[in-house]
Amino acid sequence: NRTFFFSRHGESEFNVLGRIGGNADLSSRGRKYSENLAKQLGGPGSNPNGPKPRLIWTSELQRTIHTVQNIPGPRTTLKDLNEINAGICEGLTYEEIQERFPQEFAWRDQDKLKYRYPLGESYLDLLQRVDGVVQALLLNTDVLVVSHQAVLRCILAYFKGSSPEEIPYVNVPLHTLLIVKSYGYDFKIETVPLKV
Numbered sequence: 001n002r003t004f005f006f007s008r009h010g011e012s013e014f015n016v017l018g019r020i021g022g023n024a025d026l027s028s029r030g031r032k033y034s035e036n037l038a039k040q041l042g043g044p045g046s047n048p049n050g051p052k053p054r055l056i057w058t059s060e061l062q063r064t065i066h067t068v069q070n071i072p073g074p075r076t077t078l079k080d081l082n083e084i085n086a087g088i089c090e091g092l093t094y095e096e097i098q099e100r101f102p103q104e105f106a107w108r109d110q111d112k113l114k115y116r117y118p119l120g121e122s123y124l125d126l127l128q129r130v131d132g133v134v135q136a137l138l139l140n141t142d143v144l145v146v147s148h149q150a151v152l153r154c155i156l157a158y159f160k161g162s163s164p165e166e167i168p169y170v171n172v173p174l175h176t177l178l179i180v181k182s183y184g185y186d187f188k189i190e191t192v193p194l195k196v
């Protein structure tokens with residue numbers, strides 16, 4: 001039996017502004033989340049008998065790296081865990097995208113799975129990108145993966161058995177630890193919301 005821990009990064013300054021992509025740092029609530037997450041996973045103030053990740057994998061972006069900063073364990077940054085590349089829409093709000101690129105906005109709404117941002121990626125691209133990460137996860141146990149909304153939708157789809165069409169809409173809330181346990185070929189997901 002294997003256990004995996006998943007979380008989005010704590011709230012970022014871009015989340016506060018409703019801007020997508022970029023490499024913003026954590027907000028004050030996001031920093032609070034990094035402390036609370038550490039309390040669940042072997043960091044300062046944690047239960048000595050509680051779970052401790054053997055490996056910690058983040059994206060290359062500072063909001064995921066800073067989210068795990070209080071958690072003990074060997075860390076690795078993986079480019080494949082970076083958030084969906086929104087190409088020409090990076091750094092914009094959804095309202096700004098609708099104003100500046102109304103056709104793009106409509107196309108994404110029509111087929112969010114296949115829609116690829118100009119100079120960026122689609123959910124189908126992401127599914128390919130995370131395949132290697134999922135394979136590597138399944139060779140390990142007690143791995144903590146801290147990544148981003150779209151990428152986690154794709155990774156969790158594997159464990160939830162989601163259909164491709166529903167993947168871009170899977171709810172992966174901020175400030176929530178997901179604990180996935182495998183029982184042979186079956187997976188159970190526990191959702192642990194953490195107060196910030």
Ligand code: F6P
Binds near residue numbers: 020022149
């Ligand atoms: O808003 C946070 C974020 O991680 C963005 O960086 C990213 O573009 C977006 O979520 C992905 O979600 P959706 O595919 O629903 O736009």
